[in-house]
Amino acid sequence: MSQTVSVWVVVLTAFCAANLPFISHRLMAVVTPRKPKTLAVRLAELVVFYFLVGGLALLLEKRVGQIAPQTWEFYAITATLFVTFAFPGFVYRYLLKHRD
Known part of the structure; x- marks a missing residue:
């Protein structure tokens, strides 16, 4: 894999990982929580995904x-x-109106 491809892989992975906590209802996109996720949980996931x-x-x-x-x-x-x-994920989750 060339250096250019590596850079684009990291950028696209970062974009997807940054939006995943706001789009997914599951913890770390794997475990279904008993209660709905709060903003604090989503921000904690964001930090974990940053390090990943x-x-x-x-x-x-x-x-x-x-x-x-x-x-x-x-x-x-x-x-x-x-x-x-x-x-974009934050806007989708908290600023757009969703139909129930």
């Missing part, structure tokens, strides 16, 4: 070559980008 996508990115970066050292600025920017990717 980061792990995938590290794995792909290691396969391409040496892993570049990162500072806090990198993680602040990627977390902000991940939250930005989650905006």
Whole structure:
């Protein structure tokens, strides 16, 4: 897999993973909860998915070559980008009216 393909895989995976907590009614898209998920649970899932996508990115970066050292600025920017990717799912879940 080339470096360009790896980047696009990470970006598309991040977009899907960022929206998954807001689209799915299941915990981590696997376990059906007894009570409906709250916003706090969805945000906790968002943090977990951020680290999972980061792990995938590290794995792909290691396969391409040496892993570049990162500072806090990198993680602040990627977390902000991940939250930005989650905006369509948030709008779908909390801002659009749904018919019952």
